[in-house]
Amino acid sequence: MFHVTVKSPDSIDVAVEKLVTNLKEQEFGVLWDFDLRSKLEEKGQTFDEDFRVLEVCNPKVAKDVLSRNLLAGYFLPCKMVVYVDQGVTKIGMPKPTHLISALEDKELTSHAKDVEERLTIAMNQTISG
Numbered sequence: 001m002f003h004v005t006v007k008s009p010d011s012i013d014v015a016v017e018k019l020v021t022n023l024k025e026q027e028f029g030v031l032w033d034f035d036l037r038s039k040l041e042e043k044g045q046t047f048d049e050d051f052r053v054l055e056v057c058n059p060k061v062a063k064d065v066l067s068r069n070l071l072a073g074y075f076l077p078c079k080m081v082v083y084v085d086q087g088v089t090k091i092g093m094p095k096p097t098h099l100i101s102a103l104e105d106k107e108l109t110s111h112a113k114d115v116e117e118r119l120t121i122a123m124n125q126t127i128s129g
Contacts, residue, residue, distance in 0.1 A: 005092035
C-alpha cells in the first residue's frame with residue numbers, strides 16, 4: 001500500500017491538535033494547515049466531509065535530502081491528512097518510502113524510512129492517548 005492510515009476516536013479538530021503536538025515530539029513542525037472543505041465551499045463547491053491537509057517538515061532532514069538530490073524536493077514537505085470518512089476521523093499520509101523509491105537511492109530511502117517511522121509514531125500516539 002502507498003499509504004498509512006489510522007482511525008481516531010476524536011473529532012477532526014482534536015485529532016489535528018493532538019497530531020501537531022505529537023509531531024513536535026518527533027521533531028516535525030507543521031508548515032501549513034489547509035482546510036480543504038472550507039476552501040472548496042469558498043469557491044462555490046459543496047463538499048460534505050471535513051478534510052484537512054497538513055504539510056509537515058523536519059528542517060535538518062529536508063536539508064540533507066535536498067543536498068543529496070534536488071528532485072527529492074518534489075516530495076517535500078511531507079503531506080499528512082486528517083479527515084472524516086462516513087463519520088470516522090482518519091489520519092493518513094503517503095508513505096515517504098514509497099514516494100522516494102522513484103529516485104532509486106539507498107541513502108534517500110534510509111532517510112525516508114526514518115521519516116516514515118517517526119511520522120507513524122506521531123500518528124499512533126495521536127490515536128492512543
